[in-house]
Amino acid sequence: MKAAPFEYFRATSLDDAIEALAGTPDARVLAGGQSLVPLLNLRQARPSLVVDINRVGGLSFLREENGRLEIGALTRHRAVETSGVVRSAVPLLAEALGFVGHVAIRNRGTIGGSLAHADPAAELPAVMVALDAEFALHGPEGERVVAARDFFLGPYRTALGPGELLTRISVPRHQGGWAVEELSRRSRDLALVAVFTTVTMSGGACETARIAVAGAGPTPIRATAAEESLAGGPLTDDAIALAADLVAAATDPPGDLHAPADYRREMAAVLTRRAIARAKEGA
Numbered sequence: 001m002k003a004a005p006f007e008y009f010r011a012t013s014l015d016d017a018i019e020a021l022a023g024t025p026d027a028r029v030l031a032g033g034q035s036l037v038p039l040l041n042l043r044q045a046r047p048s049l050v051v052d053i054n055r056v057g058g059l060s061f062l063r064e065e066n067g068r069l070e071i072g073a074l075t076r077h078r079a080v081e082t083s084g085v086v087r088s089a090v091p092l093l094a095e096a097l098g099f100v101g102h103v104a105i106r107n108r109g110t111i112g113g114s115l116a117h118a119d120p121a122a123e124l125p126a127v128m129v130a131l132d133a134e135f136a137l138h139g140p141e142g143e144r145v146v147a148a149r150d151f152f153l154g155p156y157r158t159a160l161g162p163g164e165l166l167t168r169i170s171v172p173r174h175q176g177g178w179a180v181e182e183l184s185r186r187s188r189d190l191a192l193v194a195v196f197t198t199v200t201m202s203g204g205a206c207e208t209a210r211i212a213v214a215g216a217g218p219t220p221i222r223a224t225a226a227e228e229s230l231a232g233g234p235l236t237d238d239a240i241a242l243a244a245d246l247v248a249a250a251t252d253p254p255g256d257l258h259a260p261a262d263y264r265r266e267m268a269a270v271l272t273r274r275a276i277a278r279a280k281e282g283a
């Protein structure tokens with residue numbers, strides 16, 4: 001199938017892009033095109049205008065500043081995955097990116113595109129929720145900053161308002177151990193369930209644990225009850241098993257032809273046990 005007809009506008013500045021988006025309510029942004037182009041070709045998206053942001057300057061960068069990793073929304077997955085700065089400041093992000101499609105997709109796909117697309121089974125939204133990232137959004141009213149936890153509103157729905165663009169992602173540096181555990185039908189498919197975690201230890205006890213799950217609800221799930229159950233005590237097998245049960249209880253997985261809901265919930269617990277055990281080793 002071919003895309004339905006649409007107007008194409010190649011923006012060369014942020015203001016141009018925002019003006020074009022604000023003037024056409026059903027306009028869509030084109031970044032890497034790895035999700036939008038299939039949606040256009042399947043006619044699941046039929047915008048009257050596509051605003052290409054690939055020539056907008058200042059949206060592709062990667063730097064560490066004041067203990068945070070700052071990432072331009074147009075930065076390609078592969079640039080982030082292979083960056084030494086990212087591997088040292090936020091290694092969970094680099095590891096998670098290795099699970100996003102294949103290298104050809106990561107060469108084109110952008111960090112901002114993955115987040116704005118908000119697929120509940122995608123890795124990056126859950127990673128950003130686990131890491132307490134913040135997103136800068138630019139629109140006709142200027143800039144606002146939204147916490148990753150408040151950005152994802154439902155499957156393919158975000159806090160982006162009319163005429164707004166996601167421009168920058170800010171991720172605090174993390175210390176200690178981390179792990180990604182993902183279950184998918186084929187290598188590098190979207191996750192049936194994936195768990196992302198970081199752990200810091202102090203004097204044999206867990207200081208902090210952060211756990212987020214993809215593929216187990218309409219948005220990424222931050223498992224705060226499980227995190228609280230781990231903090232302050234040793235990471236024994238029993239403590240990890242209790243946390244895994246709490247993660248499963250926090251999920252609200254879909255059942256579909258790929259996997260029933262009960263299976264995803266059970267796998268969320270299994271993957272959490274593995275992820276916490278691995279993160280503890282690295283902490």
Ligand SMILES: Cc1cc2nc3c(=O)[nH]c(=O)nc-3n(C[C@H](O)[C@H](O)[C@H](O)COP(=O)(O)OP(=O)(O)OC[C@H]3O[C@@H](n4cnc5c(N)ncnc54)[C@H](O)[C@@H]3O)c2cc1C
Pocket residue numbers: 028029030031032033034035036037038073074099100101102105108109110111112113114116117119121122123124160164165166167188189190191
């Ligand atoms: C074969 C295949 C396998 C894949 N496997 C995975 C996988 O395992 N895991 C995974 O997470 N993804 C996977 N993807 C999706 C891929 O990661 C996409 O790159 C990503 O979802 C979108 O990034 P993009 O830059 O290509 O965005 P685009 O496709 O250009 O845009 C996606 C959506 O976001 C909007 N958008 C883009 N940028 C912005 C912005 N800066 N501000 C506001 N809105 C914006 C667009 O309007 C559109 O609605 C796969 C894709 C393919 C084709």
